[in-house]
Amino acid sequence: MQKIAILGTGTVGQTFGTRLAGLGHEVMIGTRNVQEKLTAPGKDGAKNGFASWHEKNPTIKLGTFEEAAAFGEMILNVSQGANTLTVLNLAKAKNLDGKILVDISNPLDFSKGMPPGLIPELSNFNSLGEEIQKTFPNAKVVKTLNTMWCGIMVDPALIKGDHVNYICGNDEAAKTTVKTFLKGFGWKDENILDLGDLSAARGTEAVLPVWLRIYGAKKMGAFNFNIVS
Amino acid sequence: MQKIAILGTGTVGQTFGTRLAGLGHEVMIGTRNVQEKLTAPGKDGAKNGFASWHEKNPTIKLGTFEEAAAFGEMILNVSQGANTLTVLNLAKAKNLDGKILVDISNPLDFSKGMPPGLIPELSNFNSLGEEIQKTFPNAKVVKTLNTMWCGIMVDPALIKGDHVNYICGNDEAAKTTVKTFLKGFGWKDENILDLGDLSAARGTEAVLPVWLRIYGAKKMGAFNFNIVS
Numbered sequence: 001m002q003k004i005a006i007l008g009t010g011t012v013g014q015t016f017g018t019r020l021a022g023l024g025h026e027v028m029i030g031t032r033n034v035q036e037k038l039t040a041p042g043k044d045g046a047k048n049g050f051a052s053w054h055e056k057n058p059t060i061k062l063g064t065f066e067e068a069a070a071f072g073e074m075i076l077n078v079s080q081g082a083n084t085l086t087v088l089n090l091a092k093a094k095n096l097d098g099k100i101l102v103d104i105s106n107p108l109d110f111s112k113g114m115p116p117g118l119i120p121e122l123s124n125f126n127s128l129g130e131e132i133q134k135t136f137p138n139a140k141v142v143k144t145l146n147t148m149w150c151g152i153m154v155d156p157a158l159i160k161g162d163h164v165n166y167i168c169g170n171d172e173a174a175k176t177t178v179k180t181f182l183k184g185f186g187w188k189d190e191n192i193l194d195l196g197d198l199s200a201a202r203g204t205e206a207v208l209p210v211w212l213r214i215y216g217a218k219k220m221g222a223f224n225f226n227i228v229s
Numbered sequence: 230m231q232k233i234a235i236l237g238t239g240t241v242g243q244t245f246g247t248r249l250a251g252l253g254h255e256v257m258i259g260t261r262n263v264q265e266k267l268t269a270p271g272k273d274g275a276k277n278g279f280a281s282w283h284e285k286n287p288t289i290k291l292g293t294f295e296e297a298a299a300f301g302e303m304i305l306n307v308s309q310g311a312n313t314l315t316v317l318n319l320a321k322a323k324n325l326d327g328k329i330l331v332d333i334s335n336p337l338d339f340s341k342g343m344p345p346g347l348i349p350e351l352s353n354f355n356s357l358g359e360e361i362q363k364t365f366p367n368a369k370v371v372k373t374l375n376t377m378w379c380g381i382m383v384d385p386a387l388i389k390g391d392h393v394n395y396i397c398g399n400d401e402a403a404k405t406t407v408k409t410f411l412k413g414f415g416w417k418d419e420n421i422l423d424l425g426d427l428s429a430a431r432g433t434e435a436v437l438p439v440w441l442r443i444y445g446a447k448k449m450g451a452f453n454f455n456i457v458s
Contacts, residue, residue, distance in 0.1 A: 112354055117354045123353065124338075124346045124347055124349060124353070125341055125346045159457050159458060160457075162457075163457050166439070168442075194446065195445070195446050196442070196445065196446060202438055202442075203438040203440075203441065203443075204442075206438040209431050209432040210395070210424075210433055210435060210436050211432075213395075213397075213424045213429045213431075214422070214424065214432075214456060216424070216425065217423065217424050217425060218458075223457060224456075224457055225455070225456060226456075227443060227453075227454060228389075228391075228452060228454070229388060229447075229449070229451055
């Protein structure tokens with residue numbers, strides 16, 4: 001079991017929090033301001049979604065991005081792609097150095113309406129994964145799980161049969177550790193496809209545009225891709 | 230049976246030519262300069278690949294882009310994405326007007342080495358499919374088949390079981406006609422996924438970056454994606 005930091009409090013962060021705590025890991029979720037996150041009103045003045053979730057998951061620690069990153073032996077980035085570099089700067093490089101940083105985010109650009117595109121400077125001949133690695137050269141960035149709905153990320157058995165999860169990164173040992181971590185969720189070896197170094201994130205982040213179109217056509221996100229030959 | 234124009238003489242064009250002729254269609258392949266295409270020396274001074282292919286497929290007509298487009302009741306664009314607008318301009322708008330133009334190309338940008346990215350101005354918040362439609366507003370552009378190796382495009386039974394072919398376009402009747410055309414190759418209704426209007430080409434053309442990484446990892450292109458849930 002490990003100490004795991006989750007940077008991001010949205011649905012993806014909550015999903016990972018619940019699942020990782022259920023697997024026996026010690027989890028701290030990072031956010032900008034813990035008190036504000038717990039007390040900000042939700043829709044119609046009701047308790048906000050994160051506060052409601054935390055009430056049901058009281059063993060999961062909360063902290064600032066910096067506290068969470070300092071706590072974690074492994075760090076999961078599930079912040080929104082447009083905010084990721086800000087979030088990681090708040091987490092501070094010294095808390096990332098030498099650690100595995102699993103990047104699950106996507107550089108979505110909502111500025112031109114729905115469905116979003118990708119942030120131009122973080123796509124095509126660049127990627128968010130690579131930009132994180134350039135900005136935090138001593139972190140071991142491993143990109144994975146970003147090509148599917150979060151329910152499937154942490155419980156691949158939701159889909160019968162085989163379906164693919166891509167992984168890429170520059171540090172082979174870190175990728176091996178993350179593959180073992182993924183197996184804890186139920187991912188089978190043969191469904192984890194190693195695409196090589198982190199530049200492959202240009203490919204896996206570019207899955208989102210077609211994913212979003214399929215989601216639009218099928219009106220549901222509980223699907224994944226399988227590679228058949 | 231139909232008169233079909235194929236714009237492009239590469240492997241994709243040859244593959245479609247052989248297959249469509251085999252199905253009984255009348256085919257004309259368009260190129261810039263027919264004589265040059267047949268007589269240009271290949272590697273080591275041997276006959277070039279296109280000329281060798283045409284010797285084995287002598288019933289397939291050759292013509293300029295303009296002649297082929299004038300001939301075709303339906304037109305397949307299999308030119309390289311970077312050349313497509315030039316090719317279609319040579320084919321001339323009057324030969325495309327009112328016709329179905331099946332766009333199978335991808336806006337690959339090889340300028341920064343391998344694997345290629347996408348041409349920035351033809352990707353993300355734009356696509357080659359949409360650019361073609363804007364440039365030739367009276368053509369009925371249908372984007373399909375561009376997300377896989379050409380052998381599978383024309384013979385989906387090469388892969389056992391289900392795998393997906395996306396289709397999108399602004400003209401519903403044209404999409405219906407193209408779906409019937411695809412069934413001629415063996416595509417099953419349930420494996421043709423209609424993603425809506427032509428803006429979905431932003432998604433399907435963006436499959437290439439991950440396709441190319443998978444190709445690199447698997448060292449073979451005879452695969453496709455299946456959507457599982």
